[in-house]
Amino acid sequence: MSTLGRRRFVMGSTALIGGATVVACAAPERESQVQSFVLQPEQSLPGQELWFATACAHTSCGNSVVVRTIDGRAKKVEGNPAFPVNQGKLNVRSQSGVQSLYHPDRLDTPKKRRGLRGAGTFNNLEWATALDLLAEKLSDASSVTIITGPISGTRARIAQDFAGAFAGEHLVYETIESSVWRQVAKAGLGVDRLPHLDIANAHSILSFGADFLSTWISPTQYSIGYGEFRQGAGERGRLIQVEPRMSTTGANADSWVYVHPGQEGALALSIAQVIAAEGLTGNDNWFDAVNAVGGLDALNAYAPDLVAERTGVPASRIQEIAREFASHQPGLAIAGGPALASANGLDNGLAVILLNRMVGSVGRVGGLLPNPGPRTGITPPVVPTTFEALASRANAWLDGDSPDVAIVFDADPVYGMPEATRFADALGSIPFVVGIGTAMSETLGHADLVLPATHAFEEWGDFAPDPMPGQQVAGYQQPVITPFVTGRSFGDVLLTAWHEVKPETAPTWETMRDAVRAGAEQSFGGSGDFEARWIxxxxxxxxxxxxxxxxxxxxxxxxxxxxxxxxxxxxxxxxPMHLVPFESVALGTGDESANPWMQATPDPITSTTWTTWVEVNPKTAAALGVTRGDVVEIRTLHGKFEATVYESPVSAPGIIGVPIGQGHRFGGRWREDRGANVLAALAPLTVAGAGGLAWAATRAAVTPTNNFKQLPTIEVVPNARNDSEEPVVQISHE
Incomplete structure (x- = not known):
């Protein structure tokens, strides 16, 4: 246990985490040796560890971390034990914050494009020159578009107000969107915020494609609840996972059920029909819920024997699922992943909401609970722009209706948007593009001016977790070290340019620190001295x-x-094959692929690393004449790519699973020219009524290439269990 004395709890604006709440790993002896600095790092006490609370560097859902520093350098990241969202826990991406902070391929100086856009050739600039160029282009612009990843708090407020001051708009890009689940919540529950999934208090979970233990929405928050669900004081919860490709959550389920792609809604309604027909709730409270959405006659059209062939689930199995779910209440039914990424994904999600209503789980402990909004003074998370809206913007830009300047931060739509949308060409039609980030990406590779951003551990900020954990939470972010490179935060760049070009409309504060502190004072100031509250x-x-x-x-x-x-x-x-892309626990949608630690983190299902593979059913592989390690071409109507075969006994015939995250041209030595980008080959189909990308609605053909590539996996032998009939040989030292 680390104990901090009063003298070490210092420096107001960068207050420390108290040692009584933090458990630290024992430091090597060399880290305790006092060193003599020519220039001592700010707020460093030589040879002693300091802990700082700040925002997680690699999640957008709102986790908080504490960072251990020694002599001004970050050494270790742990979860903030007091923070309600992640309660001291972190996933593997969050743990990699130190690796991304000190990454040798981080952008360290502004760059100006030379040559063609997308060629990746740049000249270095001084910051003063780069900011003068930005101010010049903004001064001449009639409109400015800002594109960011998901953001909230002061950063979101500045981005939105800046876009408004320059007659533009703020677009928020998510590679794998939460927009369909948000639309399900709005249409089915009447709320604009993501609901709280009370997993901890549920007795059963029926999940339609939501990989909530790995990558879906807020996996750390949900995994904590899952631990209580499995090992809490009550009965051990039961998890049933329904999906076309086995996910990490599916591998942890009590029952895994294959369903034909896009038929999750039909299966949910069939389960609902059994609950109604057999009176499994023990009352008739379900009647009003069913009557409100079409009545019993409409529901009876989904009786198990009528939809068994359609869904791929036998009628008897549908009845078993209904009985198990209804008998373990309170229960929670959720939809995500491919269930919401089919063209009928919104309908699938609303059918799942009906299941919750029938068993009384809406607004009930152990079910779906409404989340509060953020506290006054904290800008709520900006609702992500739908794929349909982004594709529409791209078409407008290609037709000549583009802004004069685009500023892109923490988003990579050139990589994540299907090539059929021509988003790279559309971005190229904008006269001047500014990219802000810590590392090169496909989108920054198409920019005219690239500005190095500070890392999350080097900057100020605040945030509203999305989703909230069933209670109102405001998170704060502070620098834990002196900036490692000469970067500037996204907010500081906008404020500097705003005050330079349009001082009459600029806010009173000139730095992110001042802006964040002003917002905090608005939220928590009250009467008396605010400084103590700020600390x-x-x-x-x-x-x-x-x-x-x-x-x-x-x-x-x-x-x-x-x-x-x-x-x-x-x-x-x-x-003939259904292509099911999926996020891996380490690389996610590719944002983490520049990090070698993430590249080397094994996939939980296949243990594969460092490459793009395709999961194929063994019988399908035999019919194709391929086996593990063979390279195949995967072709869709809109593109093609190559991947290495992984024969997976849990893959259904007709389904191929391909991880997202590889296939980059930019981003450093561990990221570039590795694997393939499955997103580029997807069809630009949308989810009807929601506008999200229907990324699970693309068919593919698989063709052998007669090439072979050894898969980098932990499972390096065909018979990993060593269960052959050959006798065991004892080797002696004699």
Missing amino acids: DLLKNGGAWNTAHGGSFSPSQDWNINLLAEPQFSGDEIEF
């Missing part, structure tokens, strides 16, 4: 209370008869 906010990583989110108020615009059949890109004969 507490930084020390704790934020503030929270027990305020809950009120109630749900669903609309009844959807009914059972509206459930659409899934639509797919590609003829079933020419493209």
